[in-house]
Amino acid sequence: xxxxxxTEHREGTLTxxxxxxxxxxxxxxxxxxAVVLGHSVGALASQLAGYALERVIALEHSLLLQYxxxxxxxxxxxxxxxxxxxLVLFPHSYQSRDYAPKLATALGRVLASDVxxxxxxxxxxxxxxxxxQGKLNADxxxxxxxxxxxxxxxxxxxxxxxxxxxxxxxxVTPEIHAADIRTNPEAPFREAQRAVDLTAADVIVSVxxxxxEAENLPVVQALAEALGAELAASRPICDNGWLPMxxxxxxxxxxxxxxxxxxxxxxxxxxxLVGMKGSKxxxxxxxxxxxxxxxxxDYGIVGDLFEVAPALVEELRKER
Amino acid sequence: MNIVVCVKQTPARDSLLRVDAAGKWVSEDDLxxxxxxxDAYALESGLQLKExxxxxxxxxxxxxxxxxxxxxxxxAKGADRAIHIAADHLGALxxxxxxxxxxxxxxxxxxxxxxxxxxxxxxxxxxxxxILAELLGLPHxxxxxxxxxxxxxxxxxxxxxxxxxxxxxxxLPALLTIQSGISKLRYATLMGIKRAKTKPVRxxxxxxxxxxxxxxxEVARVYAPPRGKxxxxxxxxxxxxxxxxxxxxxxxxxxx
Ligand SMILES: Cc1cc2nc3c(=O)[nH]c(=O)nc-3n(C[C@H](O)[C@H](O)[C@H](O)COP(=O)(O)OP(=O)(O)OC[C@H]3O[C@@H](n4cnc5c(N)ncnc54)[C@H](O)[C@@H]3O)c2cc1C
Numbered sequence: 001x002x003x004x005x006x007t008e009h010r011e012g013t014l015t016x017x018x019x020x021x022x023x024x025x026x027x028x029x030x031x032x033x034a035v036v037l038g039h040s041v042g043a044l045a046s047q048l049a050g051y052a053l054e055r056v057i058a059l060e061h062s063l064l065l066q067y068x069x070x071x072x073x074x075x076x077x078x079x080x081x082x083x084x085x086x087l088v089l090f091p092h093s094y095q096s097r098d099y100a101p102k103l104a105t106a107l108g109r110v111l112a113s114d115v116x117x118x119x120x121x122x123x124x125x126x127x128x129x130x131x132x133q134g135k136l137n138a139d140x141x142x143x144x145x146x147x148x149x150x151x152x153x154x155x156x157x158x159x160x161x162x163x164x165x166x167x168x169x170x171x172v173t174p175e176i177h178a179a180d181i182r183t184n185p186e187a188p189f190r191e192a193q194r195a196v197d198l199t200a201a202d203v204i205v206s207v208x209x210x211x212x213e214a215e216n217l218p219v220v221q222a223l224a225e226a227l228g229a230e231l232a233a234s235r236p237i238c239d240n241g242w243l244p245m246x247x248x249x250x251x252x253x254x255x256x257x258x259x260x261x262x263x264x265x266x267x268x269x270x271x272x273l274v275g276m277k278g279s280k281x282x283x284x285x286x287x288x289x290x291x292x293x294x295x296x297x298d299y300g301i302v303g304d305l306f307e308v309a310p311a312l313v314e315e316l317r318k319e320r
Numbered sequence: 321m322n323i324v325v326c327v328k329q330t331p332a333r334d335s336l337l338r339v340d341a342a343g344k345w346v347s348e349d350d351l352x353x354x355x356x357x358x359d360a361y362a363l364e365s366g367l368q369l370k371e372x373x374x375x376x377x378x379x380x381x382x383x384x385x386x387x388x389x390x391x392x393x394x395x396a397k398g399a400d401r402a403i404h405i406a407a408d409h410l411g412a413l414x415x416x417x418x419x420x421x422x423x424x425x426x427x428x429x430x431x432x433x434x435x436x437x438x439x440x441x442x443x444x445x446x447x448x449x450x451i452l453a454e455l456l457g458l459p460h461x462x463x464x465x466x467x468x469x470x471x472x473x474x475x476x477x478x479x480x481x482x483x484x485x486x487x488x489x490x491x492l493p494a495l496l497t498i499q500s501g502i503s504k505l506r507y508a509t510l511m512g513i514k515r516a517k518t519k520p521v522r523x524x525x526x527x528x529x530x531x532x533x534x535x536x537x538e539v540a541r542v543y544a545p546p547r548g549k550x551x552x553x554x555x556x557x558x559x560x561x562x563x564x565x566x567x568x569x570x571x572x573x574x575x576x
C-alpha cells in the first residue's frame with residue numbers, strides 16, 4: 001500500500017510542485033517512495049533522502065538525460081511493475097501531462113489529472129478535481145484495482161512543512177534502448193527578452209476576454225492610469241495580439257505578486273491564478289457572481305465592466 | 321497527407337452552469353453547445369496542413385445527436401468528411417473508454433497525422449490525445465504551438481512552463497495535441513456551408529465499436545466549489561459599488 005511520487009527537476013533543482021506532490025503523498029499516511037529520473041541525479045536523490053520517506057529510487061540512464069515520453073514511460077513502467085504501488089502521484093506539469101496518461105494507459109488505468117485535494121471515505125480514496133476551468137468541482141474515485149494514478153495541481157498542497165528523515169537511496173538502471181525513443185527533442189529555449197517587467201509593478205490592472213474587442217481596451221487603460229498601474233492580461237488577449245505577450249500573467253506568462261491586482265473580465269482559470277494569487281490584495285470585476293476569480297479575490301464587484309471601470313475611474317479622480 | 325482531427329462539442333464558454341438533479345453532471349437543458357476551443361485550433365492546423373501538403377482532413381467526433389451541428393461546422397470550414405461516434409452516455413465513460421472507441425473508429429483509416437485539442441473545456445482531463453496515441457501506437461507531443469511537415473518528418477514547437485519552448489522532431493504517423501490561440505481561426509464561407517451538406521458523414525454507434533469498457537475512474541459527485549477566502553462582494557449600482565470599493569482599498573486594505 002505504498003505511494004510512488006514521480007518528482008521532476010529543472011536545471012539541477014527539484015521543482016516546487018514536486019515537493020508539493022510529496023506533501024500530498026505524505027498527508028495520505030502511507031509509506032512514500034520518491035522517484036527521480038535522469039542522468040547523474042545523485043545530488044537530487046540525496047536531497048530527497050533528507051525527507052521522511054521510505055525510500056528514494058534514482059532511475060539513471062543516459063537516455064533519460066533529456067525528457068522524452070517514450071524514455072520516461074519505459075523507465076517508469078518497469079518501476080511500477082516491479083514495486084506494485086497502491087498509488088502513483090505526479091506533479092501536474094507540462095511534462096507529466098505529456099507522458100503520465102500514456103503510462104497509465106499502458107497499464108489499463110486512467111490518470112486522475114490535476115487534483116486539488118483528497119479525503120478517505122470508507123477506506124477508498126476520493127480525489128477532488130476541477131471541471132469547466134474551475135467553475136465546478138468533482139469528486140472522483142478509482143473503480144478498478146491498484147495501481148492508481150493521479151497528478152497534483154500547483155499550489156494545492158504546501159511544501160514548506162515537509163518532515164525531515166533519512167531514506168535509503170536505490171539507484172536503478174532501467175532498460176531503455178535508443179530505438180524505443182521515437183521523438184527527438186531539442187534544447188528548450190526562450191523567445192525574445194521581455195521589455196516589460198510586470199514583477200516590479202506595485203499595482204496591476206489585468207484585462208481578460210470580458211473586454212470583448214480590442215477597441216474596448218481604453219476602458220481598462222483608463223483604469224490603469226487612474227491607479228498608476230501597469231496593464232496586464234489573460235492569455236487569450238495576448239494570443240489575439242491585442243496586447244503584447246510580455247504582458248501575459250499566468251503559468252505560461254509572468255508570475256506577479258503586486259500590492260494590488262485588479263482582474264477585469266477574467267474568469268480565473270487555474271493557469272491564470274497561479275500567476276497572480278500571491279498578490280497582496282486582489283480585486284475582481286466580473287459580471288458572473290460564480291466566476292472562479294472571486295474565490296481568490298479579497299474584494300469583488302459583480303457587474304458589467306463597461307459600467308464599473310469608468311465608475312471606478314471617476315471615483316479615484318475625486319478629491320480624498 | 322491523411323489528417324484526422326478529433327473534436328468535441330462542449331457547453332458554450334459563457335454558459336450559466338447548474339448541477340443536475342443526480343449531482344453527477346450539469347443540467348444540459350438550456351445550454352448552448354459549441355466546438356471545444358482548443359479543438360477549433362486543432363481543426364485550423366489540420367486545414368492549413370492540407371492546404372500546404374494536399375490530402376484530406378477527416379473529423380472524428382464522439383457525442384450525442386447534437387454533436388452533428390459541430391461536425392457540420394467543421395465540414396463547412398473545409399474538412400472533407402467526418403466520423404460521428406454516436407454516444408449518448410459520454411459522461412459514463414472515462415477518458416480511456418472514450419479513447420478506445422476513437423481508436424476503434426480509426427482502425428481502417430491509416431492517418432498520417434492525428435490532431436486533438438490539448439484539453440476539453442468541460443471535463444478538462446487533458447488526456448484523450450495522449451491516450452489515443454498510446455492505443456494507436458503513435459509517437460506524440462502535447463501543447464503544440466507550431467507544426468511543420470518535411471518529407472516523412474514532423475517538426476513541432478512545444479510550449480513549456482514560464483515562457484519556455486522546445487522544438488521536437490518525430491516520424492509520421494504521429495499524434496499532436498494543439499494549444500489554443502496559435503493561429504487565426506477561419507470562418508466558414510457560404511460556399512463552404514453549402515458544400516458541407518453533401519460531404520460524407522459516417523455514423524457509428526458506440527456499441528458497434530465494442531463499448532463494453534467499464535470505467536476505472538468514476539465521477540462520484542459534481543458541486544459548486546466551496547469559497548475559500550472571505551471575499552467582500554459588492555453588486556447593484558456600479559457607481560455605488562465603485563465608491564465602496566475605493567473606500568475599502570483606501571482605508572481597510574490601505575493599498576491606494
Ligand atoms: C497549458 C495552458 C497554459 C495556459 N497559460 C495561461 C496563462 O499563462 N495565462 C492565462 O491567463 N491563461 C492561460 N491559459 C488559458 C486559461 O486556461 C484560460 O482559458 C484563460 O485564462 C481564460 O481567459 P479569460 O479569463 O480572459 O477568458 P474567459 O475564461 O473567457 O473569461 C471571461 C470572463 O469575463 C467575464 N465577462 C464577460 N463580459 C463581461 C462584462 N461585460 N463585464 C464583466 N465581466 C465580463 C465572464 O463572466 C468571464 O468570467 C492556459 C491554458 C493552458 C491549457
